[in-house]
Amino acid sequence: MDVYVLSQIVNGLIFGLIYGLIALGLTIIFGIMRVVNFAHGEFLMLGGYALYLFTVTLGLHPLIGLPLSMASVAAFGVLTERVLLRPIYTTRIERPEEYAIILTFGLSLFLQNGALATAGAYEYTPNSFWSGSVPVIGDLWLSGDRLFAAAMAVVLILATLLVMYRTWLGRALMATAQSRVGATVSGINAIGMNMTAVALAGLLAGAAGALLSPIFLVYPDVGVVPVVKAFVILVLGGMGSIPGAVIAALILGLVESLGSVYISLAYKDVYSFLVLIAVLLIRPYGLFGQKERRA
């Protein structure tokens, strides 16, 4: 296998892992709150700007800047839930899903234009996590930032899976996702679970944004393309399925890079949709979506 193909496969997997971070957060919010967060790309953007703020403006080490950026986006997510989304659950508004769609769409536009107005239409470069390149396999060299991003993504994805499947909190989140009323009559605070879900998604999106920013820089609409990919992953993996999101993210990353190698780079963003269409024709509930017995 020549180095170019190998590098594309490795790059595809790295992108898949980052997509995974974004899609996991979307899936968790959707699963628990039934809200499709159209502002998720802007959570990512905020993560990038936060890393710039912490590493360049405040001069902190990037390894300190990363958790701070993640926490900042999580805090912003919690604020969003508390102020904008909670009325869906605590008051009896009609058509809560539509309300949430319009609201998160509006928030997305507001944040993009807010960034444009305050930071300007410039690209910001936060400090590198790991400058320089490293040999990976044979003649294949990768930038330190890409390797760091991939490694952190693996750690964060595994940590998320651990929380979801091995802790009481994860059980409570999943219970809430499967039956809100069932969860509350089991003593689980469903409103608290909403907040936890948004915080968790904020941590992951903040991490994705911060990890990508030294490589691709930060600008107001940096989150737009990645979040579209994450929506494809959400449907591909099966709406609300956590393992589905991770596996679909890796598949998407690989399909994009291999399509660029063997077909054409120009259609990079089209391949994911072709896969999506194919999967939906064969398994309309996605790769890991579950069909349920109707009793």
Place this chain on the structure above:
Amino acid sequence: MWSEGDYRVTAASPIFEVEDASLAFGGNRALDSVSFNMVAGELLGLIGPNGSGKTTLLNAVGSIYPLSDGKISFERQRIDSLSMHEVTRAGIGRMFQAPRIFPHMTCMENLLAAGFAVREDAESREDLIHRGEELLTSLTIDRFRDTVAGSMSGGQRMLLQFARTLMLRPRLLLLDEPFGGVHPKLIEVMLERIRTLHEDGLTIIMVSHDLPTIMGLSQRIIALANGKLIADGTPAEVREDPVVIDAYLGG
């Protein structure tokens, strides 16, 4: 004049009190100044024609719908302004007509989700699993311990929901049509369990359209019609009450 019966009722202070509870959806008064008390260990049957407010009353107790007026207290604590999970943690277990189970979890995971939320400090995961196994066995669904709940039948889901509710160790149990769509054999299992719980002193409110069963099981019946309480007495009294007969036949 003090009869022995009167003395007993006044001496046992009520554990559960509903006072002038009203609930309006727009102009429709789903509950209209409903008041009644229960003493500990009572098994109360709640009857009434469709749309009379039975489920709405249970939903008001569970804080699913906020009251427009009036108050509800349990163990001397106001519960009508608590949120839903706080009502559960206050000791009130609720079963729904359509079982609200967690479909992608196994039966045991369903029970653990509830068990963990209200566990006592000293209770380990093993204790909870052990208690869950006992409940599944007592409701004859122990063979489904590791079965994904969503693959079970409606009746089996109802039993699972029952087990999950009991996992909370409720001190007041609200049963909404627990026998609806359940196989007669499984109904026998549930009835047996309800009788045992009642003998053990659990306070229970049960809603059912199955009048022979509910009349046979309950010590006391209250009847609702159009959101109003129209009768409160022993099964024999309520069965003969002309207002109740009229509500059922005329409604």
